[in-house]
Amino acid sequence: MSTFFKSIGLSKVKLPSKKWLAFYTVSSFALSGVIYDKQQQKSIRQNYIDQVKDISNEKLEINQLPRKIKVFIAPPPSDYLETSLKFWSRYVKPILYYSGLDYEIIVENQQGVIRSYVANEMRNLRKSILDLPLKNLEEEQAQLKEGNEIIKKPEPVERLDMRKYMGIFYKMELPDEIKSEDCVKNEPELTGGVICLGRGAFKEYITGLHEGLLGPLDMPKEVIDKAREISKIENDKSKDTTLQTSTEMVKDITNEEKTNETMMDIPKEETFIETIQDSNTLVKNETTELPSGDASAGANEDASANEDASANEDASANEDARANDKEICLPSFLPEKSYNEISLPIELNNFQTTLKDRETGLPILIHQPIVMIPIPNLIGFLNIPKRIYRFYNKRYMCDSICGDVTHLVKQDTIRRFEKGDLQLGLEEELDWPSRWVQKGQDRNSEWVNELIGDKRVYEQLKVINEKRE
Template identity: 30%
Template sequence: MVDNKDGSAMPKEPTPGASTSNGPPAAPEAPKKAPKPQNPVFKMMGLPNFSRKLPSRNWMIFWTVVGTWSGAIYYDRVETKKIRKKWCDAVKHLADEPLPSMVQQRKLTIYLSSPPADGLLTAREHFHEYVKPVLLSAGLDWDAVEGRREGDVRAGIAERIRKFRKLRGERSGEPIDEEDLEVLISGIREKMGVREWDGPAGDIVIGRNTWKEYVRGLHEGWLGPIDTPKIGEEAEQVIRDEPEHRQPVEKPHGMGSIPNHVEEQTIPNSSSKDSTAAPLVVHEAGGSSLSDDASPTAETALTVEAEKTEEEKAEEERKKKTRKQPPPFISTKDYSSASVAPSLPVELAPSTTIPLPHILGFLNTPIRMYRFLSRRYVADDIGRQVASACFAAYRPYEHSEAGSSASSPFTSDSASPSTDFASDDGATATPRKEVWEQEALLGNEEGEWHKSIRKNRDLEKESVWLDPMVLDARIASRMRRFQLDPAEEERVKDVKDDWKSDQESSS
């Protein structure tokens, strides 16, 4: 309180917000609650005391995305293992069936090739993940025919068929080598009394591109010639123009010091029209004509170019020894005029197709993500196809005429079975094309192939992958397809239900 000039006391100004009434004083504040003691383990690790509250918005988004993705992957992988085990259990009783000691095990043939614009490792991983476990569970053996580039599988199948025809006694100008490994092994087994499997063997084809090569190889092997076609006159002319067939050329004036092998490679025969070798030109120090005063620098350069190192020579020899892919022995246009091989069986080996989902490109990332999270459906489809091959139940491939829904088996061996040009009254009618089931198998995969294989295509050459599939009814009607028997499929469902009940009872 402050005194006035006259000595009287001045009243104290009220504090803002304070109560001017004569009420009771405000209650004192309650003491703060002591913090919860930290977990001793976290304290020793130097971690802070985490409070029980939701994380921030950004952390919530992060953990939601990570948890959802991880859960989807985990669920799909667990279901894939269950489905794989289901099909392995469905065929494992085949491995317990007794087999005579002098009878070979049933052997399938696996055909796979690298997907377009990708490597062979993708197809191999696909086989090891989905196909191989079922075959091992069934106790079956197999041979693998692989193709690293377009046409390898086609050439391999055709060569196998031609070899089979030669072994069956067809006349050939190129007999099989007596020292061939397969011939020697088969001869030893025949002497020992070992017989082959009596039932159907079968083929498993992985991917649409491999399937088209498989069908093309069957037609080439059974409809094409057994020997390599003779070379035409144009090709013979090219061969005569090779260095070993060229005429000796006199050495021009001033070129006596150049080795003979350099002259043969650099001076083409004047009579050759298709020669691509560039003529040799030696420049003088002061002119462009050849003379005895040729520049020593030019001669030295020619000598350096002529002398090849041992590594280059070894590389050339290795390339020459590398087995090249032979061209097709028959064109698709010549199917109708070709005669079938005498050793063509009534039924060809059954086959089944295995899907190979494969798509590339950044813009296709959503599709690839979905397929990465839904591999269980692929495992179920492939498991069913492989199991049908293990059970060896098959049927003919279906076919029908274009524009009609009826289908009937084709048994005629006419020269041009795919079209009918005459009607019942003898008048010329519109050709009717037959649509075969083989043409549509795995057809959806072609739309997912990388565009680079279409951009770099040579239109003058045949492309088995890009050209439409051409079928001859004499071959297509003999092809068979593996199909799972309905009784076996019901048994597989029962096995799955029993497995689920066992899992529930154990839990």
Template identity: 25%
Template sequence: MADPTPTPPPPPAADAAPKAPPRNQALRMLGLPALPRKLPSRNWMIFWTISGAITAGIIYDKREKKRAIAKWSHAVEHLAREPLPDNSLGLAQPRKLTIYLSSPPGDGLRVAQDHYTEYVKPILAASGLDWEFVQGRREGDVRAYVAERVRRLRRGWENGDELDPTKEPTKEEIVEAFRKSRGIKDYDGVRGDVVIGRHTWKEYVRGLHEGWLGSLAPPPEPLPVTPTAESITDDKSAEGQSSEDKPAEDKPAEEKPAEEAKKPKRPPQPRPHNTTADYSTAFLPPRAPNEFDPSAPINEPHLLGFLNTPTRLYRFFNRRKLADDIGREVAAVCLCTYREYQQLAADADAASPTDSSDQPQCEQQKELAWEEKDWVKTVWKEDDPKDTEAAEVTEKIHAKPIIMDSRIAERMRRFQLLPEDEERIGKIVVPEEEVEGWTKGKLRQLYRWGARKAFEKKKASPLDGEDVD
């Protein structure tokens, strides 16, 4: 009788290859490789997690920034469709704004221009308004322009809007005279000033005070310093000693070529017609308006330095909030809704190191005061007498506090949205197609094209398939 217990199978050979796991049939039919059966290593997981988080943060912030700019652009786009007056015969001028921007402390003008192009210009372009630029490359350029613009207005009152024959007219005066001769009337209404950055705001306020409270005549030139006999002998001895120390071979190399001497220099900056100490004794012109053109200070965060990298990264990933704040201010400028500047209580712990005081201050002195903490340290240091660029600046404004005169402060106005405008703009919904990127937009187009080809039937004509003689 046979043994009922079956014999065990023979053990597999040691050199036999392991059997490959079965592949996914769907992937195999598509020609795709088999998916890995384990997660990547620890280092790869850390790398892809950090890279994915940074990429997602950048993409999300960029999309929401575009959404905020698009929302405020939609809020003012109806202004572009408003026609000019019918009785103007095509000669009426639209409302014109003035944009003031200047080089931030420690950097160039290009930074301010990029900031304006990214956050301010799209909303102004959607509103259909006209604007002009005032750009300052040095500290004090904006102050000089604002003061000269006010003085030109005051001279027009005294001279009966006639040009001074003893002086060469400027481009603005030539254009204005041409328009008057052709019967083109200037815009009669509220205009507005957009001031970008705390440093530009300081120069703007200082220029208003100088133009309205300063004299029309230029200040007297400072007397030249007459050198004494001791200083002359000291200079000669120093020059003789330095010439002896230098070898003869280095003298030709140090001589400047004639081409560099022929380079055109920037025009000198006009000297201020008054100082902040002259405000209380100055005389305000009787024809000064009760309300000046409203203004809107715009944020311009500008932080430099390697040690400030964490703060700069935080601001980089939250540019959508900056776009929303700037869009609100620019929309108020376009809609032309404004109010008076208010009187603030004393604040010893002020955000600005130059405006901390125990006395009540005007709202103009507190505008964008937090930006001063981000400025480079060279702003607060005294200028080097050997620095030629610093010598061209006739008055240092950035490092000094804003001094307000009550007569000027009560005439200034600030742009601000009305509650009903805030409610209307809050209901604006920006379509996703306006803020999506290139990849998502192309995928959306591909999906719509496929759906149209698959589900939409072509309407057949009754003559299809028949020969028509």
């Protein structure tokens, strides 16, 4: 080397020793790989954002709400929710934000929360068609406890509606009823949208739809009794021994809410992600008493009025114990999943007309197109070479995820759901740790069961992902 330098006239230059050269080479390879990958991700993301940005500059009337997308996020097995939320905030959220769409996130820390939510929505829709009283998740959960505690709804107090006199509305009329801009669209597949982050979320979403549409409207007695039995066993056992957890006794049931072990197998203090509340629970939180008495009560009313129009975003991340209490996981109303024997309920009218939500006038979840985004997440010591390879090639994953979300935003690749689409995201299951899967099969938990769909339900769904062969 030094003779080379002499020949070109730089005789004074001295290279570092061979070992240092080796070190510098290896480290610069590693570093440049990371930097290149991150730069590419940025430019890919910016590319998709630019495709979508024009939508956000469109006009929105004062009395209109933007198109709302529901995002269901489930943590990968044996891992924290934060891993999934990283995918959400890095790849999905920027595109939704720059397109000006509204989104609502529904998170879960245990198996079954998303299913309960979706099934409850479907059941409430059927009840509203039949003019029966609706029930929210807390009321359903109260049924499971011994001695039916009836939750008393706070009686609405007659108050002067200040909104009529605020600001310019002192002289002007309040705007007409605030409706979503999606209400005027003719085709239901162009309204709203659903994003399922994770194979578990997708499975729960589909089973929730089936349970809500084909299952009974009220919690069947066998399910209530079983759940009460389990909680009794749990209480007795916890009084006897402190070491034995209830998980050893819990077998052959489909609900995971009674087990102390969450699917992540981590102690509860460490699940620190706040669940997202939809507008119902947020309004309930605001009816608490505040020290400034009447004035704040007026503020509460304004808040509850504004909640109808506000986007629900996950705020704080530091409510550990409360987060687990807020998640409501109901046992399945249809534990056997015998969809073939059940006939389609009359009120659904064989889906001849698009079913619309009573309050908002939007077609319900089943008509909205679905995007399934798999979350590849390998864990384990022996997987480290694979994980290094994936770490250096994140840009391809970024490309596919951002591409799918952009298709959802632009609504250009909507197609009917087919039987093969039940396997969407199956490659994610290859990443699941085998021990976790084994445990799940012993406990007969939801995620490891095969996803069964009933044709009458899934032929109504629409998908955005590309076809699987």
